[in-house]
Amino acid sequence: MPGKKLNAQVLWIKFEDVLAPGLRLTVKERAVYCYLLRHSLVVDEPRIQFSVTAMGRTLHMGIGAARNAVRRLDELGALRVLRRNKNGHSVEMRPPEKIRALRRGRNGAPFVAQAGAGVVRAARAASAATLETKDFWKTLALRKAIHDRERGTCFYCLRHAPGKLQCLDHVVPRVRFGRNSYRNLVSCCIECNTRKADRPVRDFLRTLYRQGRLTAKELDARLRALKDLAAGKLRPSL
Numbered sequence: 001m002p003g004k005k006l007n008a009q010v011l012w013i014k015f016e017d018v019l020a021p022g023l024r025l026t027v028k029e030r031a032v033y034c035y036l037l038r039h040s041l042v043v044d045e046p047r048i049q050f051s052v053t054a055m056g057r058t059l060h061m062g063i064g065a066a067r068n069a070v071r072r073l074d075e076l077g078a079l080r081v082l083r084r085n086k087n088g089h090s091v092e093m094r095p096p097e098k099i100r101a102l103r104r105g106r107n108g109a110p111f112v113a114q115a116g117a118g119v120v121r122a123a124r125a126a127s128a129a130t131l132e133t134k135d136f137w138k139t140l141a142l143r144k145a146i147h148d149r150e151r152g153t154c155f156y157c158l159r160h161a162p163g164k165l166q167c168l169d170h171v172v173p174r175v176r177f178g179r180n181s182y183r184n185l186v187s188c189c190i191e192c193n194t195r196k197a198d199r200p201v202r203d204f205l206r207t208l209y210r211q212g213r214l215t216a217k218e219l220d221a222r223l224r225a226l227k228d229l230a231a232g233k234l235r236p237s238l
C-alpha cells in the first residue's frame with residue numbers, strides 16, 4: 001500500500017460489493033477486517049501490530065470472537081498473520097483487489113454477481129470462496145482431494161507413495177496454529193510425516209537434501225512449491 005494513494009470510496013465499494021459477499025464474511029469478520037485495514041491505511045504500511053484484547057474492546061466483541069475472526073481472515077487470505085506473541089499480533093493486510101480468493105475475469109472484473117455479469121461468473125466466485133473456507137480434514141472425500149492433488153507422490157521427498165502408505169501432513173503444525181486449509185495440507189509418505197513431526201518444513205527439506213534424498217534442483221522446486229501452496233496456487237479438484 002505504500003506509495004499508492006487509495007480512493008476511499010472505491011475501496012469501500014470493493015469491500016461491500018466484492019470482498020464481503022465473495023468470502024461470505026460474518027458481521028464480526030467484516031468489523032475486524034475494516035478495523036485492521038483502517039489502521040494499516042493510517043500508517044501507510046501493510047504490516048501492523050495490534051492487541052486482540054484492545055481491538056475486541058473497541059469493537060465490543062469478546063476476545064475469543066476477535067481472535068477467531070483474525071484466524072479466519074488469515075485462512076481466507078484477507079490478511080497474513082506474521083507473528084503471535086505476548087506483545088500482540090503482527091499481520092500483513094491485503095486490500096480487496098489483492099485477495100487471491102477473489103478471482104478476476106478477462107477484463108479485470110471480479111467473478112462476483114453484478115448487473116449483467118451472468119450466472120456463471122457468480123457461480124465461479126462462490127466456488128472459489130467456498131474452497132477457501134473448507135476444512136479439508138473433515139471428510140474422506142476432502143482428504144482424498146489433497147492426495148489426488150499430489151498424484152501419488154510425497155510432497156516432501158517426491159517418492160511414489162502407495163495409497164496405504166499415504167498420509168496428510170500439516171505444513172504448519174497444528175501446535176503452531178496450522179489450519180486444515182488446502183493451503184496447509186499436503187500428501188506425503190509415512191516416513192516423511194514421522195521424521196518431519198513439528199519441525200519447520202524448510203529445515204526438513206534441507207535435511208532431505210543433505211541426506212541425498214533430494215537433488216539441489218528438486219530442493220529448489222520443493223521450496224517454490226511451498227510458496228505456491230501458501231499463495232493458494234495449488235488448488236485441489238473437488
